[in-house]
Amino acid sequence: MDTNILWKERFQNHVKMMSRYLRLMFNDHLAFALIFFVAAGAYFYQEWLSGVPDTFPVDWVLAIVLGMLLAHSPVRTFFKEADTVFLLAVENKMKPYIRNGVFYSLVIQGYWLAIFLFVFTPLYLKIYSGLDAKFLFVILGFLIGLKVINLLAVWFLEKTRDRKIQYLDVVVRFVINAIAVFMLVNQEVVFTLITIGFLLALVYLNYWNVHQKYSLPWDQLIEKEEARLQLFYRLANLSTDVPDLKRKPKKRHGLVRLVKKPIKFDQSNTYIYLYFITFIRSGDYFGMYLRLIGLTIFFIFWIPLFWGKMIFAMLFLFVTGFQFITIYNHHKTIDWVQLYPVSEQIRKKAVHQLIFLLMLIKVGMLSVLFVFATDIVGAVIYAGVGLAFTLFFENFYVKSRLNRMG
Structure with a gap:
């Protein structure tokens, strides 16, 4: 089995489904309301910036918000219920498939990181008035690198069924990511690299203590994938009828x-x-x-x-x-x-x-x-x-x- 071909087929089906529902969701007055909301929000955000004091803790705001976005790093797999039968036998050949899933997750989640960084940029540049705007590209590059590390840490820990370990991992990674972002926005590059070192050590521990010892928990991965799909269906159902929605x-x-x-x-x-x-x-x-x-x-x-x-x-x-x-x-x-x-x-x-x-x-x-x-x-x-x-x-x-x- 060529798992690259399997990934392409499932990715194409996913894109078709998303595009179909997104057209229905934004094909009504809701699209106009969202455009108006963004335009009005941008205007009042600019008005609010004019009165922001220089002591505003923008570094802590960025650290908390971006830290949460970095800590939340699920890997999309597009696994289905039948995979417990048909893919179980080729689990050792799934590396290209998983690699594609990590890359897809990086693109989507990296996009949201860039959006939030863009939203906070005017506030950041106002507080740090003497900062060169080009430094923002350095921040974005570091954020993408941190996102890659977090995605690997999450995937290496997916094989454990111990929820307490997974919750602890999220908390630890949030703290490390928040500290890294705080140091980064304050231009403390050396301390940022030291903090990233701690995050890499966590990835190493997840790999050797969990990923190397256990096989894929197919039922758990399928359940998570189904939950993400149902979340999108619930959002789409607010604007159009979704026959595949499972209501609980x-x-x-x-x-x-x-x-x-x-x-x-x-x-x-x-x-x-x-x-x-x-x-x-x-x-x-x-x-x-x-x-x-x-x-x-x-x-x-x-x-x-x-x-x-x-x-x-x-x-x-x-x-x-x-x-x-x-x-x-x-x-x-x-x-x-x-x-x-x-x-x-x-x-x-x-x-x-x-x-x-x-x-x-x-x-x-x-x-x-x-x-x-x-x-x-x-x-x-x-x-x-x-x-x-x-x-x-x-x-x-x-x-x-x-x-x-x-």
């Missing part, structure tokens, strides 16, 4: 009882009950809702100008309503839902009520926080605009989308 509901008994209590036991509330419980028990919807609220709170306190706070608050309010329209098709593949003796209009009405309630709760919460972020007048303005936008969005945009989906 959460129990959340307390929240379920709280939601069920005001719902009357009546046929007209069939879909209200279904969709409200689906929202609570699904990690995709409930978790996304909390994250969107958290991001909105961060921006209304971080952005200095009132109209900037309003723009971001309204943008995230739109995203909140937009993301949860897909709950309409959440049970599309379950046949028994289609057997409900309830009209389609009641089903659509339940989605309308859920989205309206979620947006209304968010407007209410943020109106209170606007009092602290601005003043009472600002809170009243946001509450009025937010309520008007919610009514317009729910009565026109959601209605048209559901008609197209149904």
Whole structure:
């Protein structure tokens, strides 16, 4: 078996799948919202930089953020369940396949390192005003080198099934990486090289103590690969229907009882009950809702100008309503839902009520926080605009989308 050919086939299938879903994800108003978000973020970031004091600890910020990105270094393998049968016999010939996986992981994760370094560059150059901008290429080169070392350290430790050792390895590598980045941004190249030496020693220990002694844990690697794939499917499912998504509901008994209590036991509330419980028990919807609220709170306190706070608050309010329209098709593949003796209009009405309630709760919460972020007048303005936008969005945009989906 030529494992290079096997890698190329799986890589091509992976790229086709990703490109197909990415086109669907960014083929709607979400793409416009993201472009606007990036442009507005860049503007307010520039405004914030003008007032940053020279004592701002940018070196520690870079050390922590980039240290986490370096410590998180999973190796993509694209392994599948059938590989436990068909590839087990050729495990000793898998080196070219794994090497391709490490290189692919380096490219993708190195790209994110470059993005985050680019984002922090204006702040870094402002604090270190006398620094030559060319030194940033030195930092990027060191970061790529550190990423290679971390990828090898993670892969050499994959053969152990001891979770405690793996967690300890992550913590140790984060500390070493953070120290290395801290020394590097402060132009302490010698100390940076010494720190990298400790990281190389860790790689050596992982190789001789684990990688050389054990065989590949196929079931564990396949499980991790499946988890990464399902994570992407969950993100894609927020914008389009993903038939391969495996949904794992959460129990959340307390929240379920709280939601069920005001719902009357009546046929007209069939879909209200279904969709409200689906929202609570699904990690995709409930978790996304909390994250969107958290991001909105961060921006209304971080952005200095009132109209900037309003723009971001309204943008995230739109995203909140937009993301949860897909709950309409959440049970599309379950046949028994289609057997409900309830009209389609009641089903659509339940989605309308859920989205309206979620947006209304968010407007209410943020109106209170606007009092602290601005003043009472600002809170009243946001509450009025937010309520008007919610009514317009729910009565026109959601209605048209559901008609197209149904």
